[in-house]
Amino acid sequence: MIERTPILNAVTQVILAVMLFVILIPFWMVFAAASHDFVTVNRVPMPLWPGGHLYENLAEVWVKGNFGTALVNSFISSVLVTVGKVFLASITAFSIVFFRYRARMLVFWAIFVTLMLPLEVRIVPTYAVAANVLTPFQQILDFAHIRVVLPEWNLLNTYPGLVLPLVATATGTFLYRQFYMTVPNELAEAAKMDGAGPLRFYWQILMPLSRSNMAALAAIMFVYAWNQYLWPLLVITDQQHFATATMQLQKMVPEGFGEPPVWNTAMAANLIVLLPPAIVSILLQRLIVRGLIVTEK
């Protein structure tokens, strides 16, 4: 379109550039603060040019935050959440969309409802369940007067404890459902004509078709799992062995309010924690954005 709006264009560019600066500068400030010594970081305003103490601060905080273990834990639990979620979501949606049975609307709604209440608002009772996952079944058995004593299965301080409650939500299921709905029915029928059973259809046709959906969901879930804070704080009490990276940020802040943290090491810790998800979202941004938008449509 021919538009002669030099002033408006200039204003637009200025606003966009200033906002880009405003939105990205906190990352730089974290980085710069992490590279100063204690005196420099407390100067007001702090010099924005990075100093020479980055490695020193990282090394100090590496020990203090137990990041050697914590990063591994974060990585393992995030990957488990990601894989578990992608797998469960795809087979659940497959059943709901491609099978004909009376209860499937019921199943659909039973899972859909979980979207309404995020983990945080039911945090207290979920914590209680995690202390013994089999409680619900035991209580059902008791209620039915069946005298079977189930063993106790405690999820506190375990990987399943970190992972399972995060997998038990519906987001990914809906991403897959939305995608499967766009797959023409004829494809399933053609597969049937070719003699393929449901599992073969799922594995050889749906899986290859949904590769980019899978990648998008995986990226979203990885960031989501990595950034979990409240749940790990509760379910992990043995911080020596099971702490995740994100929850270690609490260690950088003194208990009493008002007392300032040691900024240079705190920011070094922050750098360690924010880098992995930041890298994922920078590298896979297109996928993530598309995945987010598809889920909500």
Place this chain on the structure above:
Amino acid sequence: MSAITLRDVKKSYGRNQVVHGVNLAVEEGELVVILGPSGCGKSTLLRMVAGLEAVTAGDIGIGGRRVNDLEPRERGCAMVFQNYALYPHMSVAQNIGYSLKIARVPRAEREARVKTVAETLGLGEFLARKPGQLSGGQRQRVAMGRAMIREPKVFLYDEPLSNLDAKLRVAMRVEIRRLHQRLGATTLFVTHDQVEAMTLADRIVVMNKGMIEQVGTPAEVYHRPQSTYVASFIGAPGMNLLKASLNRRASRLELAGGQSLPLANVGALDGQDTVEVGVRAESIALAPPGAGGLRATVQFVEELGASQLLHTELGGAPLVVAARDGMAARAGADVELAVDPASLHFFDPGSGRRIGA
């Protein structure tokens, strides 16, 4: 002075040139149809006139003023889009009156004018509806109403009928023609449908690969095509084209397969050894057997009700014959054909341009 002038207009997207130097003058009040297959640059040309695309080179003038750098709103054109581009959140009345609202026309006057336009188009009872509640034909009218209300100097239509079903398309075609006669505004109309072009246009501009092949009235374009491209594009079916070599001594055209045709005027073909001969299906008639006509084999027959199209093969080349006389030939039959020598068109086999007048 012409209403719209295009002088050596070019358009490129990066290295890809889509319009190669178009020259055209549209007279005041004329309805000119730009015709061509998709991708020929016709819509781009129209959008450049509208100001929706920038001109890469050349000049566009509207009403004697160079408008190359003017924004769409400053050009005094109104446009009807292929998909109508109605505002889905506005009612029919708001859609039609939007341009007046922007031009700060007082509310009372605006409403009066919307009403008049709506009545003209038979939209009176739908003014409060949203576009989503209208049928395809009604949406089409709203789009036209939106263009009409501004009383523009120039109307631009970008394939406005291509989303309608066949019957509605014919009805709207008539309506657009009638509207044009009443309003008398200069109109550019883009289409790929040659029937639409023939029935609507004062003049047709046939485009091909970003260039103008021919400009002329529907009759000229049909009866005197300037190139093989125009000849085969215009008319249903398009003109038959046969390769032939010239036998000056016998004053005949030798066709492939050893048959030949008499020539009316050899002199017109000076300097040619071979030509492409064009002949319309309706200029060929079935001759009685043994009358010495061209022998061809019928391959299949298209029944059109009032007439039949015989798809025949003549010396390996396809030839379509329009048979009106009910002498229905069956597929596989051998027929003899009579061709009027005066109805032949000649084209240069290299350039495809017409030879002679």
Place this chain on the structure above:
Amino acid sequence: MTRHAAFTNIWLATLLVLPQLLLVFVFFYWPTAEALYWAFTLEQPFGGSNQWVGLLNFTTVFRDPKYWNSVTVSVIFALATTALILAVSLGLALLVDRRLPGHQIYSFGYFIPYAMAAPAAGLAFRFIFSPNAGFVAAINTWFPNLWNPATDGVDAMILIILCQAWKSIGYSFVFFLAALQSIPRPLLEASAMDGAGILRRMRDVQVPLVMPTLFFLIIINLTDSFVDSFGIVDITTHGGPARATDLMVYKIYFDGFKAQDYSLAAAESIVLMVLVVGLTFIQFRYIERRVHYT
């Protein structure tokens, strides 16, 4: 949903949904039911099963001025963040959608804070907005004690609002941008032909057509600010000073895990659940109202 359904093997179908249903039962339905049970009962001081107390826990909660403080603070936080996020992200999306040179860089950059964990964002903002280090503290060298989120409740609230907004703008931005880009281009061309300038076009055509997205994002951001704010508060203000940032999620955590009062925390959870479910219902009611382009 009815269009598909090509297979009929019910055993396989059940097997496929079973793992998810089990997880959802154990980690969603059971805890939610348990929260209800706790909310209406009290633990016996010397063990034994809980005692039914009716609405007692709720009356305790509602009589507590600290709880109402928490509700007020949460609502202020939710409304302020939502308004800020939507205004900024819609504005940015409209400008980026003009597709001037460099627009890809902008839409890329604006999304990056999405990857930030709430506590990480909180820690960064606590530093940047610290009263005696970092950057904003410079204000205090000219106007002593003008800015101190450690002692001033309003400052603390501003800090967590800015932090939540910063973290969330990218998400809303990509939705607005996607909505703007799904507006058919001829619609904008038509309005240009009708004589509308760029700003007029934004007001009359683009903004009305992204209304459904706007509505969706209002709900999402309100819910998020009620639910996803624990990390920020826990790292920056601990709910202080003087409970000025004692958001509902934080109070539930505090009452449940620090004060070990499950019944009270459960009652508070139920209230928050009702609130969040209410918002979601509003969303379902209106979500089908999409724009249909002709």
